[in-house]
Amino acid sequence: MSKRPVLIFDFGNVVAHFDFTLSCERFGRPLGLSGADFLAKARAQGFVEVLKVYERGGMSSADFHRQLCNVTGAVVGYDEFATGWGDIFTPNESVHRLILDLKKRGYRLFLGSNTNELHALHFRRQFETLLDQFDGLVLSYEVSHLKPDAGFYLACVEAAGQPANECVFIDDVLENVEGAKQTGLIGLHYRDTAGLIDDLARIGVQVSDTLLVPETINPTAVG
Ligand SMILES: [Mg+2]
Incomplete structure (x- = not known):
């Protein structure tokens, strides 16, 4: 060189x-789901592909929040979502x-x-x-x-x-x-x-x- x-x-x-399961536990708890069950539900709904689009810059954070709530049934406002998603x-x-x-x-x-x-x-x-x-x-x-x-x-x-x-x-x-x-x-x-x-x-x-x-x-x- x-x-x-x-x-x-x-x-x-x-x-x-990082511990991604922390986010899953936070979002799963109000639905009565464990972190693992929440993640399984999200994955079954094509979450991995959605995350790739988000991480490639092809989707806004607001749209990502909306999509994740739609596919998992999570009920969480944007600010709470941002913290629950980010703090890992x-x-x-x-x-x-x-x-x-x-x-x-x-x-x-x-x-x-x-x-x-x-x-x-x-x-x-x-x-x-x-x-x-x-x-x-x-x-x-x-x-x-x-x-x-x-x-x-x-x-x-x-x-x-x-x-x-x-x-x-x-x-x-x-x-x-x-x-x-x-x-x-x-x-x-x-x-x-x-x-x-x-x-x-x-x-x-x-x-x-x-x-x-x-x-x-x-x-x-x-x-
Ligand atoms: Mg790495």
Whole structure:
């Protein structure tokens, strides 16, 4: 690699963990349905395809709310829906530390996420300080492409402003890593943060030794 690579991080289950069943439980409860039953009902009504259209930017949040209520029988106002749908994320702390370290070392960082407007509104607020470290966010509903379609990765390359072979795409879903590779990017499969740090070292991206210290040892907590 001639130039220092750009690092592009997936969001869900890399930068932050998420639990989609929380939304299903919230919407299912008033109907007397478990989260799993609510999800099964939504799936049986073609929800997966509807979500893809929404995450590709082909449907407004208001229309998505209406459609989900129509197909599941959920009775929930828009504002309550927006919160119940959006509030599903928890930080992946070790990746947060890695991102801060990489930023300090001068790496340019981008987010590359299949997501939708309501999730993005929520996580951009929740993780505002961390996301400020990024040089740009490539969000499927804004670029009208979903991973693993080539168009998504090309949008990342364009945002990064460097050739594809100088862009590293980090994702927990193998299919999305393969999509990145097929589009000419360097793909890294995220399984855990220690493994990612090893993979980054292999392509010449070094991080601070302190990141390798086990999380239980906290030097500020002495005494
Ligand atoms: Mg993911």
